[in-house]
Amino acid sequence: MSNLGLGPGREFDRLRGILARLGNAARDIGDDCAVIPDGPGRLVVSVDLAVEEIHFRRDWLTLEEIGWRAASAALSDLAAEGAEVVAVLTGVAVPSAATDEDLYALMAGIGAAAVAAGGVVSGGDLSAGERWVVNLTVIGRARRPVTRGGAMVGDGIWVTGALGGARAALEDWRAGRVPSPLARAAFAHPIPRIAAGVALADAGAHAMLDLSDGLGGDAEHLAAASGVRLEIDLDLLPIHPAVPDVVKAAALPPAMFAAIGGEDYELLVALPPRFRDEDAASFTRAVGLGLTRIGEVRQGSGACFTLAGTPIVIRGYNHFE
Amino acid sequence: MSNLGLGPGREFDRLRGILARLGNAARDIGDDCAVIPDGPGRLVVSVDLAVEEIHFRRDWLTLEEIGWRAASAALSDLAAEGAEVVAVLTGVAVPSAATDEDLYALMAGIGAAAVAAGGVVSGGDLSAGERWVVNLTVIGRARRPVTRGGAMVGDGIWVTGALGGARAALEDWRAGRVPSPLARAAFAHPIPRIAAGVALADAGAHAMLDLSDGLGGDAEHLAAASGVRLEIDLDLLPIHPAVPDVVKAAALPPAMFAAIGGEDYELLVALPPRFRDEDAASFTRAVGLGLTRIGEVRQGSGACFTLAGTPIVIRGYNHFE
Numbered sequence: 001m002s003n004l005g006l007g008p009g010r011e012f013d014r015l016r017g018i019l020a021r022l023g024n025a026a027r028d029i030g031d032d033c034a035v036i037p038d039g040p041g042r043l044v045v046s047v048d049l050a051v052e053e054i055h056f057r058r059d060w061l062t063l064e065e066i067g068w069r070a071a072s073a074a075l076s077d078l079a080a081e082g083a084e085v086v087a088v089l090t091g092v093a094v095p096s097a098a099t100d101e102d103l104y105a106l107m108a109g110i111g112a113a114a115v116a117a118g119g120v121v122s123g124g125d126l127s128a129g130e131r132w133v134v135n136l137t138v139i140g141r142a143r144r145p146v147t148r149g150g151a152m153v154g155d156g157i158w159v160t161g162a163l164g165g166a167r168a169a170l171e172d173w174r175a176g177r178v179p180s181p182l183a184r185a186a187f188a189h190p191i192p193r194i195a196a197g198v199a200l201a202d203a204g205a206h207a208m209l210d211l212s213d214g215l216g217g218d219a220e221h222l223a224a225a226s227g228v229r230l231e232i233d234l235d236l237l238p239i240h241p242a243v244p245d246v247v248k249a250a251a252l253p254p255a256m257f258a259a260i261g262g263e264d265y266e267l268l269v270a271l272p273p274r275f276r277d278e279d280a281a282s283f284t285r286a287v288g289l290g291l292t293r294i295g296e297v298r299q300g301s302g303a304c305f306t307l308a309g310t311p312i313v314i315r316g317y318n319h320f321e
Numbered sequence: 322m323s324n325l326g327l328g329p330g331r332e333f334d335r336l337r338g339i340l341a342r343l344g345n346a347a348r349d350i351g352d353d354c355a356v357i358p359d360g361p362g363r364l365v366v367s368v369d370l371a372v373e374e375i376h377f378r379r380d381w382l383t384l385e386e387i388g389w390r391a392a393s394a395a396l397s398d399l400a401a402e403g404a405e406v407v408a409v410l411t412g413v414a415v416p417s418a419a420t421d422e423d424l425y426a427l428m429a430g431i432g433a434a435a436v437a438a439g440g441v442v443s444g445g446d447l448s449a450g451e452r453w454v455v456n457l458t459v460i461g462r463a464r465r466p467v468t469r470g471g472a473m474v475g476d477g478i479w480v481t482g483a484l485g486g487a488r489a490a491l492e493d494w495r496a497g498r499v500p501s502p503l504a505r506a507a508f509a510h511p512i513p514r515i516a517a518g519v520a521l522a523d524a525g526a527h528a529m530l531d532l533s534d535g536l537g538g539d540a541e542h543l544a545a546a547s548g549v550r551l552e553i554d555l556d557l558l559p560i561h562p563a564v565p566d567v568v569k570a571a572a573l574p575p576a577m578f579a580a581i582g583g584e585d586y587e588l589l590v591a592l593p594p595r596f597r598d599e600d601a602a603s604f605t606r607a608v609g610l611g612l613t614r615i616g617e618v619r620q621g622s623g624a625c626f627t628l629a630g631t632p633i634v635i636r637g638y639n640h641f642e
Contacts, residue, residue: 031468031546032401032530033365033461043364044354047458049412049446080353091370091412091456125370125456135412135446135456137368140354147352209353225351 011126014100021104025111027120034123036087041141044081048074048138052131060173063102065188067109067134073212074136075117075192076265080210081147082201083140085119085194090136093129106134117194144201151207151226151270157295158280160196160267163215164254165240167261172246183242190265196287200269203279207270214262216314219303222268229300234259234307236294255307259314270297332447335421342425346432348441355444357408362462365402369395369459373452381494384423386509388430388455394533395457396438396513397586401531402468403522404461406440406515411457414450427455438515465522472528472547472591478616479601481517481588484536485575486561488582493567504563511586517608521590524600528591535583537635540624543589550621555580555628557615576628580635591618 019026036043050056050070061069071088078085090110094103103126111121119138151157165186169179179187193210200208207226211218215232223230234255247254280291305314340347357364371377371391382390392409399406411431415424424447432442440459472478486507490500500508514531521529528547532539536553544551555576568575601612626635 031470032398033367033404033466035466036364036366038363042359043357045357045366045408045410045444045458045460046354047410047412047444047446047456049414049448049454049456051414051448051450051454053451054414054449077353083354087366089366089368089458091368091458093370093372093375093454123366123368125368127370127372128375129372129452129454130374131451133370133372133414133450133454133456135368135370135454137366137410137412137458139366145354145356149352 014103014126017100017104018107021108022111022121025115025121027122029121029123034087034089036139039141041143042145043086043139044078044083044142044145045137045139046074046077048077048136050134052133061188063105064109067106068113068189070134071110071113071136072190072192073265074138075113075194076210076212078138078140079193079197080208080267081140081142081145082197082205082208083142083145084198085114085117085138085140087122087139088114088119088136089122090124090134092124093127093131093133095129095131117192142201146201146205146208148207148209148222148225151222151228151297153228153297153299154273155206155270155297156273156275156293157230157232157297158269158271158291158293159238160193160289160291161264162238162240162290163211163264163266164243164258164261166190166263167257168240168242168246171249175249180242180245183246186240186242187263190263192265193267193289196267196289199283199287200267200271203275203283204272205269206272209268211264211266211268212262215259215268218268222270223301223303226270229298230295230303231298232295232303232305234305236292238290238292253307256312256314259305335424335447338421338425339428342429343432343442346436346442348443350444355408355410357460360462362464363466364407364460365399365404365463365466366458366460367395367398369398369457371455373454382509384426385430387453388427389434389510391455392431392434392457393511393513394586395459396434396515397531397533399459399461400514400518401529401588402461402463402466403518403526403529404463404466405519406435406438406459406461408443408460409435409440409457410443411445411455413445414448414452414454416450416452438513463522467522467526467529469528469530469543469546472543472549472618474549474618474620475594476527476591476618477594477596477614478551478553478618479590479592479612479614480559481514481610481612482585483559483561483611484532484585484587485564485579485582487511487584488578489561489563489567492570496570501563501566504567507561507563508584511584513586514588514610517588517610520604520608521588521592524596524604525593526590527593530589532585532587532589533583536580536589539589543591544622544624547591550619551616551624552619553616553624553626555626557613559611559613574628577633577635580626
């Protein structure tokens with residue numbers, strides 16, 4: 001942490017406190033702008049807004065976890081573009097009842113997620129507010145940015161990791177139960193798939209997005225952006241190990257539960273037909289993450305799901321319904 | 322507006338509505354990330370958060386004005402770095418009582434400010450919320466980024482435009498009066514000084530910032546970042562024409578009122594001694610904006626103000642006091 005170079009005042013004391021807490025997780029803070037380091041590839045940027053009572057609840061998560069999760073959700077958009085992390089900037093509204101330590105805990109969570117993903121916190125803004133609001137701006141660099149719009153007929157549809165873990169924790173909390181540690185970790189401590197995104201871009205991914213809204217909704221987005229139809233076999237879905245215990249209470253087939261559940265932050269990717277199971281095995285050895293073929297791209301529109309050979313309807317989650 | 326490529330749902334209908342309203346003021350929206358166009362110079366980025374009841378009130382401004390003002394406040398940070406505008410991204414929390422038209426009006430104001438400053442809206446995020454929250458991320462490009470930290474002993478301290486107009490409107494509203502059109506415009510429709518910032522960077526500015534917190538606080542920031550002392554003669558201050566009418570009620574000398582008032586978004590700049598009044602006149606002819614020498618840089622620390630030869634104390638505004 002360098003000399004911050006701010007005048008006196010409580011707001012600036014808080015900024016100094018944040019920087020002391022962030023240590024090497026922060027860089028170049030305190031000017032009107034942060035200067036982005038030069039480098040190869042295209043710069044990409046994304047914004048993600050998390051609002052108390054909408055995206056998180058203080059009685060479910062610690063403020064450090066809230067910071068980690070908000071930052072990781074944003075960083076996941078860089079992963080979905082095949083980008084490495086360059087910089088993270090925060091806009092935080094702080095309730096008047098919050099202590100300095102509350103704010104430092106939130107920022108420590110953001111800083112830890114930034115560093116774990118290969119970035120630093122490079123700037124931001126603080127405001128008073130009635131509720132916690134955490135806006136994350138993430139900037140990355142991609143040799144070959146992968147959009148949602150390039151899926152081609154014949155591509156395989158693949159997904160990283162396993163689905164439904166975050167939703168399992170939510171289901172428990174909403175029912176007044178304490179989530180299992182595994183489910184809680186999936187919700188509180190998601191890992192943005194940065195290395196996986198870069199590896200999939202290098203492997204020739206045609207289209208990619210992260211499963212923030214759940215497979216049901218996000219598969220529709222990929223289909224719409226690419227002008228194709230996605231046919232997904234839910235019997236192939238990799239299901240998070242926390243799901244079976246929770247799903248009895250939810251009275252849903254585990255695969256349907258996992259397909260509806262959002263906020264897993266795994267990657268959904270269209271890979272050309274030449275990408276085979278042995279390539280997926282190489283990917284897993286290199287990145288340490290599963291990669292499962294769950295369907296393919298056809299002519300048409302929309303996302304179609306089958307379970308045990310029967311067509312079913314899956315909806316995504318969105319904040320205005 | 323291209324095909325947005327989003328699946329069905331109310332959140333995505335709203336995004337489509339925003340894009341229809343923004344027209345050419347939006348570009349490349351709908352993917353996980355926006356790709357920043359390549360170009361010369363260094364990329365710089367800043368974040369600015371505006372919260373209802375803290376930074377703005379619905380009974381003072383229309384939502385279009387709230388959008389314009391929030392975007393312009395953020396763009397002003399690019400001006401202070403000597404940067405041109407590349408991209409604007411928004412994170413907006415929308416109260417449940419807000420209509421689609423409310424949201425479109427806010428976004429139209431943001432889009433108008435982005436276009437007026439030479440940029441476009443390139444992405445963002447929407448959320449539900451209890452109050453309006455508007456987070457702006459602005460990305461620019463500077464041939465020579467000007468920080469707050471380069472002021473040198475002997476530099477002149479200059480300010481663009483005139484100060485105190487926004488504060489005059491605030492003073493009227495707080496006293497239950499209707500501000501004059503001139504004061505209201507200064508508050509509701511600030512102009513980020515992008516062309517001025519680029520011209521001052523090209524003229525060899527050593528340090529620069531925008532007067533968001535008021536001259537009192539911001540001069541302290543420039544002094545602290547540069548490790549120097551600023552001596553400012555308030556008798557030289559260019560005072561906004563709306564100030565004299567309001568200042569009688571405030572019982573303050575007009576120059577003190579103008580120095581305390583924040584949110585003018587004019588630029589405070591340290592220019593080398595070779596920059597003279599005739600250079601300022603050239604600047605004004607080129608940019609169409611006044612540039613006034615109000616003090617100079619000395620050895621020491623802090624910002625010192627005199628009025629009619631008498632030292633006085635000026636404080637800035639900050640959100641936690």
